[in-house]
Amino acid sequence: MSTDTMTATQVYRVYIKATPQKIWDAITKPEWTQRYGYTNIADFDLRPGGAYKAYPSEAMKRGGEAAGIPIPDVVVDGEVLEVDPPNRLVTTWRMLMDPESAPEGFTRVTFDIAETNGGVCRLTVTHELENAPRLALVVGGGLEDTGAGGGWAWVLSDLKSLLENGSPMNMEDGFKE
Amino acid sequence: MNDDDRVFKALADPTRRFLLDRLFQRDGRTLTELESDLEMTRFGVMKHLKILEEAGLVVTRKEGREKLHFLNPVPIRLVHDRWIDKYTERQVSALADLKHELEGGSA
Numbered sequence: 001m002s003t004d005t006m007t008a009t010q011v012y013r014v015y016i017k018a019t020p021q022k023i024w025d026a027i028t029k030p031e032w033t034q035r036y037g038y039t040n041i042a043d044f045d046l047r048p049g050g051a052y053k054a055y056p057s058e059a060m061k062r063g064g065e066a067a068g069i070p071i072p073d074v075v076v077d078g079e080v081l082e083v084d085p086p087n088r089l090v091t092t093w094r095m096l097m098d099p100e101s102a103p104e105g106f107t108r109v110t111f112d113i114a115e116t117n118g119g120v121c122r123l124t125v126t127h128e129l130e131n132a133p134r135l136a137l138v139v140g141g142g143l144e145d146t147g148a149g150g151g152w153a154w155v156l157s158d159l160k161s162l163l164e165n166g167s168p169m170n171m172e173d174g175f176k177e
Numbered sequence: 178m179n180d181d182d183r184v185f186k187a188l189a190d191p192t193r194r195f196l197l198d199r200l201f202q203r204d205g206r207t208l209t210e211l212e213s214d215l216e217m218t219r220f221g222v223m224k225h226l227k228i229l230e231e232a233g234l235v236v237t238r239k240e241g242r243e244k245l246h247f248l249n250p251v252p253i254r255l256v257h258d259r260w261i262d263k264y265t266e267r268q269v270s271a272l273a274d275l276k277h278e279l280e281g282g283s284a
Contacts, residue, residue, distance in 0.1 A: 007205030011236045011247035014255075015180070124236065141250070153254040160255070 008129040010140060014156040017120050018163040020113045024086030026159055027111055034059075036162045037155030040075050044091075050080040052091050067147050072096050078106060087113050093127070095135055098148070104132040123159075125152055180233070181259070184252045187232035192217070193225050197234060200248035207243050 016023060026032040033042040033054070040054040054076040056064070064071035075097040082090035092106040108128040116122050129136040137143060141151035149155075178186070187193055192215065199214055200206060212222045226246060229235040233252045237244050 007240065007245060009205055009238070009240075009247070011204075011238055011249060012251050013233060013236045013249045014251045015233070126238070150254070153250040156251050157254045157258050161258070 008132070008136060010127045010129060010136065010152065012125040012127075012152040012156055014123050014160050015116070015120050016123055016160045016163050017118075019119075020086040020115055020121050022163060023113050023121055023123055023159075024089075026163060027089065028085075032162075036158040038075075038149055044080060044089075046080060046083050046085070046089075048080060048082065050083075052076075052078040052080055052093075056097075069147075078109075081108075082110075095138065098134070098138055101132070101135040101138055104135050107132050107135060123156065125156065127152065180252065181256060183232040184234065184256055187228050187234055190225070190228075193229055196222075196225060196229060197248055200235070200246060204247050205238075205240075205245040207245060211246065 018026075026036070028042060028044050028046065030041040030043060033040055034057045039057040039059050041057055043051075043053045043055065045051045053074050055073065056071045056075050060075070061071050076093060076095055078092040078094055080089070080091050082088060089111045091109055093109040094104075094106045095101040107130070110124075110126040110128075112122075112124040112126070114122045114124075127139055129139070138148055139151040141149075141153055144150040144154070188197075195215070196211060199211060208219070208222065208226070211226070212219050215222055226235060230237065233249055236247045236249045238247060239245075
């Protein structure tokens, strides 16, 4: 057994009082994705080999403009690898919004939604970030102070708040209106 | 005990904070690796990791034959958003900057 395993994987987990279907919709449907976190507009072709694109919301474009960061027409893209609604979604994932992350190419994101007891679901996001140190910094929240948003922890905290309280928490932050 | 209680309880121990710091430096470690950093029995380290797991601060994942431990920052983020953001973020960050500056870093 190796005692010095290197991994570039990041794992995020949050418990949300909502049905698996509601969480699935919040991840895959544009009317939901623009209401929390980076507020991008997701477009998934939910079949293996289908395309994934995320477009910037108006709030993101305005936020980018105000911060002097050019926002591209597509902010994240990838390919759907596995779809098992409402429990599992695997896609490749490339961030185009950050000019330093984009050339690192495609990484891999897995969403696992599992029902626990009491109407609470466990959402686990596993981001495999081999050869993508810059993106690891961005999604790890390491650039939050520069206005780049707080990565997955920030997104998932906001998602929990949206689904449980009906409103996201970070309204005044980052790219929000 | 609610979720916040479990997080605060888990953080209220120097060994557990040390384990989180180790995972922050490099994520995805085996029990053997984590154990080698501590003067403690394997069983003792396992007990601390279990409390961290129950608080959601550590998530384990099988990779091949190994069980790797990952730092999950989401519960800390939730505590931050619930307890710090709401009341005192501006003051806290100003003080944190001051402390950093006084202690010789650049804020």
